Amino acid sequence: MNILEKSLRILEEYPLCDHCLGRQFALLGHNLENDERGQAIKLALTLEAHKLTFSKDREGVKNLKILATNGFSETAAEILRKMRKRVSSKDLPEKCFLCKHKFKNLDWLAKKALKELEVYEYTSFLVGIELPVAVEEREDEFKSKFDVSHGENMRNEFGRVIGKKIAEYSGKTADYKKPEVVVLVNPFTEEIRLQINPLFIAGYYKKLVRGIPQSKWFCSNCRGKGCEKCNWTGKTYSESVEELIAKPTLDATGGAKASLHASGREDIDARMLGKGRPFVIEVTKPKKRFIDLKKLEKNVNAYAEGKVEISNLQLADKSFVRKLKKAESSQKEYNVIMEFKDKITSEALNLLKEKLTNVIVKQKTPMRVLHRRADLTREKYIYEVKVKKLAPKKAEMKIRCQGGLYVKELVTGDEGRTTPSVSEILQNKAKPIKLDVLNVIMVN
Ligand SMILES: [Zn+2]
Numbered sequence: 001m002n003i004l005e006k007s008l009r010i011l012e013e014y015p016l017c018d019h020c021l022g023r024q025f026a027l028l029g030h031n032l033e034n035d036e037r038g039q040a041i042k043l044a045l046t047l048e049a050h051k052l053t054f055s056k057d058r059e060g061v062k063n064l065k066i067l068a069t070n071g072f073s074e075t076a077a078e079i080l081r082k083m084r085k086r087v088s089s090k091d092l093p094e095k096c097f098l099c100k101h102k103f104k105n106l107d108w109l110a111k112k113a114l115k116e117l118e119v120y121e122y123t124s125f126l127v128g129i130e131l132p133v134a135v136e137e138r139e140d141e142f143k144s145k146f147d148v149s150h151g152e153n154m155r156n157e158f159g160r161v162i163g164k165k166i167a168e169y170s171g172k173t174a175d176y177k178k179p180e181v182v183v184l185v186n187p188f189t190e191e192i193r194l195q196i197n198p199l200f201i202a203g204y205y206k207k208l209v210r211g212i213p214q215s216k217w218f219c220s221n222c223r224g225k226g227c228e229k230c231n232w233t234g235k236t237y238s239e240s241v242e243e244l245i246a247k248p249t250l251d252a253t254g255g256a257k258a259s260l261h262a263s264g265r266e267d268i269d270a271r272m273l274g275k276g277r278p279f280v281i282e283v284t285k286p287k288k289r290f291i292d293l294k295k296l297e298k299n300v301n302a303y304a305e306g307k308v309e310i311s312n313l314q315l316a317d318k319s320f321v322r323k324l325k326k327a328e329s330s331q332k333e334y335n336v337i338m339e340f341k342d343k344i345t346s347e348a349l350n351l352l353k354e355k356l357t358n359v360i361v362k363q364k365t366p367m368r369v370l371h372r373r374a375d376l377t378r379e380k381y382i383y384e385v386k387v388k389k390l391a392p393k394k395a396e397m398k399i400r401c402q403g404g405l406y407v408k409e410l411v412t413g414d415e416g417r418t419t420p421s422v423s424e425i426l427q428n429k430a431k432p433i434k435l436d437v438l439n440v441i442m443v444n
């Protein structure tokens with residue numbers, strides 16, 4: 001059956017708007033919209049029907065009536081008027097069988113979406129379409145009934161047409177992979193929902209003081225609700241690296257929430273020095289994306305008052321967060337100051353250097369974190385240690401090792417759970433009194 005015959009058979013049974021008729025042949029012809037296809041088919045059918053009226057009057061009129069009613073064709077209606085043939089008003093369908101004439105609303109819907117997007121900065125967007133199940137089922141049945149093999153589904157067409165309009169009116173680009181905003185449109189209920197994708201800002205942070213956790217630390221007693229124990233703050237520590245970076249970031253972006261992802265974490269009582277630790281701050285629902293990163297860096301550093309310092313800010317994306325987590329096991333450099341029970345000799349320190357360079361350390365989960373981590377044995381590699389005596393019972397050790405090594409336990413031995421250890425090698429009880437992370441080496 002050719003396109004015109006099939007279309008006439010469809011229209012005989014169902015009223016269809018130009019979009020919905022044209023969509024059944026969407027794969028035929030390029031650079032055409034479905035309504036243009038539908039219009040062309042209806043026009044060709046109308047001309048054929050008109051021609052028929054000159055020879056086979058009855059069939060011609062019958063087809064013109066189909067086109068004037070179920071085809072919503074003004075041309076067909078006009079020809080019938082001129083022929084003084086009446087179409088009874090009860091034959092006039094109200095709306096398109098498939099879309100209920102919702103394609104007529106698209107311009108209005110696109111403008112409504114743009115209005116809601118006004119408060120957000122973005123360069124790329126994607127349109128998502130939500131359809132009632134019944135509508136999609138109706139279309140599926142319709143397509144199998146008429147054996148539609150070169151068509152497109154309604155969801156696609158709605159998305160494409162609205163997307164085109166938004167792009168045209170806003171000058172922004174449709175992006176299917178990493179859109180900054182997703183506009184979810186339900187053409188049937190005429191509802192619009194916006195999904196504002198997060199903004200990721202990467203950088204390095206240094207923690208220049210001890211006693212601050214990396215992320216917001218909820219009170220274990222009330223789990224953040226606020227209780228007497230935490231002085232109604234909901235937190236165990238009044239500030240964190242995360243919060244010190246988050247506040248100015250939220251001020252700059254107008255986001256709803258900012259959370260920190262980093263490549264590993266230092267202990268609360270350890271500083272993070274050197275170049276700093278790579279991090280990404282994820283801002284949810286940002287209103288502003290075109291931000292001055294130099295200014296943000298300055299604002300964070302001013303706000304953190306020397307406790308935390310960030311540098312090298314740049315925009316990143318979600319994949320960078322995965323990269324950060326992966327880098328957790330790459331190399332780290334630490335500096336630890338140790339205090340010994342007995343006096344130490346320089347021979348002892350040389351021995352330490354020898355026994356802890358290029359060695360695999362076996363660590364059972366430290367007792368101090370056993371309550372929240374599974375009891376496992378980890379093997380971590382130490383590339384190099386350097387040791388320096390500071391006082392008769394004090395020494396400083398620099399360690400370059402695989403990330404994830406528990407340095408405090410490397411010193412104490414954690415009652416035999418970490419081996420080898422400083423205490424074990426020297427047979428002299430050692431404890432860490434100051435720990436700093438010097439560098440987190442990120443391998444891309
Ligand atoms: Zn329609």
Ligand SMILES: [Zn+2]
Pocket residue numbers: 219220221222223224225226227228229230231232233234235
């Ligand atoms: Zn509390």
